[in-house]
Amino acid sequence: MEENFVNNSGEGKGIDIPHEVKRFSWGAFFFGWIWGLFNKSYLTLIGLAVPVLTFVIALILGIFAGLVNEKEIAALIFVFIFFLNAISNIANLALSVWFGIKGNDWAWQNKKWDSLKHFHDVQRIWATAGILLIGVGITGVIAAMTLPSIIINTNNVQNKVMIKKSLSTLQQATFMNETMEIKCKDLSSNGLASCFEKNLVGSANGNRFELADGNILEFSGNNHCSDIDKCYVKIITTKNAEEKISLYLDKKGYIKVDADDAKRIVDKYSTHK
Numbered sequence: 001m002e003e004n005f006v007n008n009s010g011e012g013k014g015i016d017i018p019h020e021v022k023r024f025s026w027g028a029f030f031f032g033w034i035w036g037l038f039n040k041s042y043l044t045l046i047g048l049a050v051p052v053l054t055f056v057i058a059l060i061l062g063i064f065a066g067l068v069n070e071k072e073i074a075a076l077i078f079v080f081i082f083f084l085n086a087i088s089n090i091a092n093l094a095l096s097v098w099f100g101i102k103g104n105d106w107a108w109q110n111k112k113w114d115s116l117k118h119f120h121d122v123q124r125i126w127a128t129a130g131i132l133l134i135g136v137g138i139t140g141v142i143a144a145m146t147l148p149s150i151i152i153n154t155n156n157v158q159n160k161v162m163i164k165k166s167l168s169t170l171q172q173a174t175f176m177n178e179t180m181e182i183k184c185k186d187l188s189s190n191g192l193a194s195c196f197e198k199n200l201v202g203s204a205n206g207n208r209f210e211l212a213d214g215n216i217l218e219f220s221g222n223n224h225c226s227d228i229d230k231c232y233v234k235i236i237t238t239k240n241a242e243e244k245i246s247l248y249l250d251k252k253g254y255i256k257v258d259a260d261d262a263k264r265i266v267d268k269y270s271t272h273k
Contacts, residue, residue, distance in 0.1 A: 005018065005020075005116060007113070007115065007116070009108050009109075009111065009112050009113040009119065010109070010110065010111050010112030010113070011109070012109055012110070013109055015109060017104075017105050017108055017109070018108070018116070020116055020120075021104050021105065021108045021116070021119065022104065022105065023104055024100050024101060024103075024104075025099065025100050025101075025102075025103025025104045025107070025123060025126075025127075026100065026126065026127035026130050026131070027039075027103065027123055027125075027126025027127050027129070027130060028041070028044065028096075028099040028100050028102075028103025028104075028106075028107075028126075029096050029097065029099055029100030029103070029130065030096075030126075030127075030129070030130025030131075030133060030134070031126065031129070031130060032044050032047035032048070032095070032096060032099055033045045033046075033047045033048040035099075035103070035126055036099075036106075039103075039106070039107040039110065039111055040107070040110040040111045041103065041106035041107055041110055041111075043106065044099050044103075044106075046095060047092065047095045047096070047099065050088055050091050050092055050095065051088060051092065054084060054085065054088040057084060058081045058084060058085065061077050061080065061081055062077075062078075062081065064077065065077040065078060104123065107119070107123070158237075158239050159237050159239050159241040159269070160269040160270075162213065162215055162237040162238070162239065162241075163235055163237060163241065163243055163265060163269050164265070164266065164269050165213065165215075166211060166213075166215045166217065166235045166237075167235065167243075167245070167257075167262060167265055167266070169200065169211065170196075170217065170233065170235070170245070170257055171257050171262065172199070173196050173199040173200050174196075174254070174255055174256055174257055176199040177195070177196070177198075177199060177254060177255065178252075178254045180198075180199075182195070182198065182199075183253050183254060183255075184255050186223075187221045187222070187223045187224065187225045187231060187249075188221050188222075188223055189206075189207035189219050189220050189221050190206055190207050190219075191221060191223075192207070192219035192220075192221045192231065192233070192247065192255070193206065193207050193208065193209050193217070193219045195255065196209065196217070196219070196255075197209065200217070207219045207220065214237075214238040215235060215236065215237050215238065216234075216235075216236040217233050217234070217235060217236075218233065218234040218236060219231075219232075219233050219247075220232050220233070220234075221247075225247055225248055225249045225255065226248065226249050231246070231247040231248065231255075232244050232245060232246045232247055233245050233247060243265050243268075244261075245257055245258060245261045245262065245265065246258035246261050
């Protein structure tokens with residue numbers, strides 16, 4: 001293919017560009033002025049000037065908006081900056097397309113290449129790097145979109161375990177109170193916390209009891225726990241989930257956890273859901 005090929009690369013403007021060179025330059029499209037510096041195509045520096053100029057204008061206007069006392073004028077300035085940024089992005093895309101169309105011509109005119117193969121090998125490296133860059137960008141976007149969902153799902157799983165564990169701890173404490181014949185004399189919020197304190201591992205602070213695993217039991221009582229929903233405890237997890245469980249006095253005067261509430265929570269936080 002290159003037997004009768006005349007290598008006139010690097011001879012500047014006005015030379016005949018071989019048709020083998022006339023291809024779209026993905027390196028110039030993706031990397032713009034960076035590609036231009038390595039390929040002696042300095043016209044691509046226009047692509048650097050646009051965002052720099054946009055940034056300077058936006059910075060000056062932003063400072064001015066901060067100094068202006070009129071809210072209407074400041075709002076108009078920020079709207080203008082928004083549209084200026086949009087126009088800058090459109091201009092950059094247009095320049096990238098232009099660089100892609102003309103890039104190979106400029107690189108052939110402005111830089112001496114050992115051969116046509118050398119030229120294409122180098123440009124292929126730039127194109128591959130650009131494709132990899134886009135791949136990394138797409139991967140980043142996908143990760144940014146899916147990461148919140150992953151975090152939420154992880155938190156949900158942790159909440160399931162923590163809620164059920166705290167519920168089990170609370171049920172064991174009520175059982176231990178009855179076994180040790182401990183009856184809660186003070187059925188206020190603080191009193192309930194104190195009553196359970198002996199059979200819970202952690203520390204009490206008023207009506208709140210922080211368990212060893214970091215979860216919090218927040219007790220609420222009205223001194224008459226025989227009425228439905230008048231006494232209860234909230235399980236608050238470190239992942240900002242909470243569940244409310246009713247407490248009541250049984251016929252013997254011991255505090256018990258409402259069985260229906262306990263079953264509801266167990267069903268809600270079953271691992272298969």
